[in-house]
Amino acid sequence: MMIMRDVSIAKSEYIPSERMISKIQDFQEDKELFRYCTLPEILKYVECFTGPNIMAMHTMLINKPPDSGKKTSRHPLHQDLLYFPFRPSNKIVCAWTAMEHIDRNNGCLxxxxxxxxxxxxxxxxxxxxxxxxxxxxxxxxxxxxxPRMHLVMEKGDTVFFHPLLIHGSGWNRTQGYRKAISCHFASADCHYIDVKGTSQDVTERDIVGIGHKLYGIPKDTSLKEVSRYRARLVKGRRINL
Ligand SMILES: O=C(O)CCC(=O)C(=O)O
Known part of the structure; x- marks a missing residue:
């Protein structure tokens, strides 16, 4: 799992527990967290987009911290497909579940x-x-x-969205830690693409760069190889991904 912290926290500063972690990525090997990706009430909707062979491609537990005043808790408007070296996009879907009441005050989607x-x-x-x-x-x-739409959600509410949908989240003006859990699912018959020379070049460089720094993966690893490594079958048969 990759543990991330907000940029407003200085590198040397020690901050205990919940306050330290702004995001956990790639929890696919954690038995308890991965249970989220297998919930029938989630998969019944995912299957409408992916068909019966379902892969979990990217997992996140987001713990948006109270903003330090610098508005670094905002997530800029983006499209998730930027991070994914596989297609077609119509067979990829994100499930994002609120773990508590989320509105504009604590930085909703x-x-x-x-x-x-x-x-x-x-x-x-x-x-x-x-x-x-x-x-x-x-x-x-x-x-x-x-026009923008702010998604006010209750604990347990889930939104399913396309990887090209432009979205982001606001800054957290409360003193609480805004929690959400999400997984990007894809059909196992999607195919990998080479992102070299495309607008996704930069993502490959950064993700592989972090992998090299944290885990010592070779610098010439491709985004496809990283993706294949963290992908996990949820249901049906693992075909291409
Ligand atoms: O949970 C959020 O604040 C937004 C997360 C998001 O859009 C992302 O990580 O791609």
Missing amino acids: CVLPGTHKGPLRPHDYPQWEGGVNLMFYGIQDYDEKT
Whole structure:
């Protein structure tokens, strides 16, 4: 699992427990957390997009911290497909479940309805004064006038969305830690693509760079290899992924 902390926490600072961790990624080998990805009440909807052979491709437990005042707890508007070297996008779906009441005060999801019908757009780090978290890329060129929808959710509510849907989340103005759990599922018959020379180049560079630093993976590992390694079968047969 990869444990992440908010950029506003200085490297040397020791902060205990819940306050330290802003996100856990890749929990697919954790028995208890992975149970989320196998819940029938989640899979019954996932299957509508993926068909019967279902892979869990990316898992996250998000613990959005109270904002330090620098607004670094925001997640810029982005498309999740940027991080994925497999297609087609219509056979990928994210399930995102609120673990408590979530609204604009503690940084709910904000989505731009209908944007999943558009292409994958160029992303880069936003020029935010207070800094930005590692790999929190944002879309550079979206139309500011596109209507936004803020998703107010109760504990246990789940939203399912397309990997091209433009979304992000607001800053956490409360003193609580806003918790959500999510998994990106894909049909096992999706296929890998080579992202070299595409707008996903930067994601490959960063993800492999982190893998090299933390786990010593070779620098020439591809995003496809990282993805294959962390993918886990949920139901049916593992075909391509
Ligand atoms: O939970 C959030 O605040 C947004 C998470 C998200 O969009 C992501 O990690 O891609």
